[in-house]
Amino acid sequence: MIIEKHxxxxxxxxxxxxxxxxxxGRTVTESVKSDMDDQIxxxxxxxxxxxxxxxxxxxxxxxxxxxxxxxxxxxxxxxLSARIKLSSRRVKKHLAPAGFKDLTVDVLQRYARIFDVxxxxxxxxxxxxxxxxxxxxxxxxxxxxxxxxxxxxxxGSR
Amino acid sequence: MKTIAGYQHxxxxxxxxxxxxxxxxHAGLDVxxxxxxxxxxxxxxxxxxxxxxxxxFPLVGIRNMPGHIVRNVAARCxxxxxxxxxxxxxxxxxxxxxxxxxxxxxxVSVDMYYMKYLPFFLRVHAPFHFVVLIGREGGTYAVSDPYxxxxxxxxxxxLDAAWATGAPLSRDNFLAYVKSVPREIDWRSAALKAIRxxxxxxxxxxxxxxxxxxxxxxxxxxxxxxxxxxxRKYRGHVLREGxxxxxxxFEDQGTGGAAFRLMYxxxxxxxxxxxxxxxxxxxxxEMMLHGQEWQKFSRSLVKIGKKVPMKDEEYDDxxxxxxxxxxxxxxxxxxxxxxxxxxxxxxxxxxxxxVSRLRP
Numbered sequence: 001m002i003i004e005k006h007x008x009x010x011x012x013x014x015x016x017x018x019x020x021x022x023x024x025g026r027t028v029t030e031s032v033k034s035d036m037d038d039q040i041x042x043x044x045x046x047x048x049x050x051x052x053x054x055x056x057x058x059x060x061x062x063x064x065x066x067x068x069x070x071x072x073x074x075x076x077x078x079x080l081s082a083r084i085k086l087s088s089r090r091v092k093k094h095l096a097p098a099g100f101k102d103l104t105v106d107v108l109q110r111y112a113r114i115f116d117v118x119x120x121x122x123x124x125x126x127x128x129x130x131x132x133x134x135x136x137x138x139x140x141x142x143x144x145x146x147x148x149x150x151x152x153x154x155x156g157s158r
Numbered sequence: 159m160k161t162i163a164g165y166q167h168x169x170x171x172x173x174x175x176x177x178x179x180x181x182x183x184h185a186g187l188d189v190x191x192x193x194x195x196x197x198x199x200x201x202x203x204x205x206x207x208x209x210x211x212x213x214x215f216p217l218v219g220i221r222n223m224p225g226h227i228v229r230n231v232a233a234r235c236x237x238x239x240x241x242x243x244x245x246x247x248x249x250x251x252x253x254x255x256x257x258x259x260x261x262x263x264x265x266v267s268v269d270m271y272y273m274k275y276l277p278f279f280l281r282v283h284a285p286f287h288f289v290v291l292i293g294r295e296g297g298t299y300a301v302s303d304p305y306x307x308x309x310x311x312x313x314x315x316x317l318d319a320a321w322a323t324g325a326p327l328s329r330d331n332f333l334a335y336v337k338s339v340p341r342e343i344d345w346r347s348a349a350l351k352a353i354r355x356x357x358x359x360x361x362x363x364x365x366x367x368x369x370x371x372x373x374x375x376x377x378x379x380x381x382x383x384x385x386x387x388x389x390r391k392y393r394g395h396v397l398r399e400g401x402x403x404x405x406x407x408f409e410d411q412g413t414g415g416a417a418f419r420l421m422y423x424x425x426x427x428x429x430x431x432x433x434x435x436x437x438x439x440x441x442x443x444e445m446m447l448h449g450q451e452w453q454k455f456s457r458s459l460v461k462i463g464k465k466v467p468m469k470d471e472e473y474d475d476x477x478x479x480x481x482x483x484x485x486x487x488x489x490x491x492x493x494x495x496x497x498x499x500x501x502x503x504x505x506x507x508x509x510x511x512x513v514s515r516l517r518p
Contacts, residue, residue: 014279016410017171018171018409018415019421020415027446029191034409035457036409036410040279044278073271075283079283079326114319116272116316138315
């Protein structure tokens with residue numbers, strides 16, 4: 001899994017289309033800033049903190065990488081088991097480090113599809129500093145992944 | 159990338175109504191988003207106490223089931239819309255590719271999480287997002303998404319993951335396209351039928367109300383009661399996220415504001431203007447005012463939610479000094495919402511009476 005030191009931020013451009021009355025009493029649509037707009041940068045900070053916390057839990061052997069992604073994506077056990085087409089009991093096993101060890105590559109591929117990652121993302125955490133960009137491509141139904149990493153402004157290297 | 163000639167991409171309040179409007183516009187029918195929403199019998203209210211949402215608070219439904227607007231509009235207006243859930247994603251891809259290649263835009267129901275052209279904070283697991291595929295080149299698809307101003311680009315791998323998720327409420331491998339639009343559409347009859355269904359969905363007969371205490375007006379009352387109890391039931395960041403998520407659900411998640419009530423008011427006003435149904439115009443104005451009051455309720459939730467500390471370890475200290483304000487704020491918000499329930503309880507029977515006097 002690639003973790004950027006600062007990562008994506010919010011550029012303030014989000015608008016919602018709402019219906020309202022204009023000065024003449026006609027109903028019109030308008031693109032407006034949400035009341036929650038000031039919370040969006042906070043959301044990004046929270047997500048980064050949440051990821052840091054979850055990665056620590058994985059490295060400390062408290063949860064499995066499957067549990068990391070499930071919690072990070074705010075998914076419930078029933079939602080995840082419906083998507084992976086396995087019983088909740090079996091998915092619950094995979095959330096613990098011991099159960100994770102028993103997973104086959106095939107099941108890992110299915111999890112990878114749900115979390116939009118590659119199988120390797122369950123096994124490594126790659127930290128990228130500021131000023132570094134990357135282009136990630138999943139291959140062979142998320143079994144493999146290529147990552148082009150480059151210093152911003154320089155040509156890429158694999 | 160080359161996209162389907164003549165297709166005009168336009169943003170909208172809501173994904174299903176916006177996508178259908180864009181599809182119909184391409185097929186030669188100019189119709190507004192509120193008209194589609196109203197004719198599709200969009201407004202409802204469900205307090206799904208048994209289903210937890212992303213914020214761990216129970217889910218609240220404010221519109222009919224995903225896909226039902228398309229189905230209702232097609233049936234009531236006599237528009238021939240091919241709607242099918244394919245057995246496999248490969249079959250859905252084959253059909254979509256054929257249609258795009260002959261210049262026919264295709265609506266699909268996908269999980270928003272994989273729509274990588276959207277900003278990160280919008281990409282949540284919502285497996286009932288409607289978009290229109292309007293072009294393809296190699297393994298990339300051009301996507302007309304009502305939530306995105308520019309045309310989105312999506313890799314086939316992401317579309318594949320988004321199209322069949324197996325998640326609850328998802329319509330895996332669903333595909334729809336307009337086959338033909340009749341020369342004349344009887345909007346009067348379609349709208350009156352739709353309004354009757356909306357009224358029936360909101361106000362149930364007394365006996366049914368007790369059983370379906372989570373649906374319609376009774377659902378609104380049940381929901382209002384739980385708002386007052388949130389401060390006792392939840393704590394810490396769960397409480398904060400839950401309160402804010404409820405407000406976002408009503409205002410920002412493709413509703414046009416006030417849980418679709420403003421869009422519905424606009425629909426009634428449009429009917430009044432088009433067909434001279436002045437009574438519906440007055441009711442539409444009332445619905446718009448009701449929507450504005452609903453927005454006040456949502457704003458009060460935002461105000462309360464923002465005060466709750468983000469960190470669980472700070473909550474107990476904060477609660478000991480601000481607990482009373484929190485409970486008082488939620489009680490007031492609950493009252494505001496009960497008032498909205500009372501309004502709708504009186505409004506929908508009046509609307510039903512008004513349409514029974516109108517002739518298609």
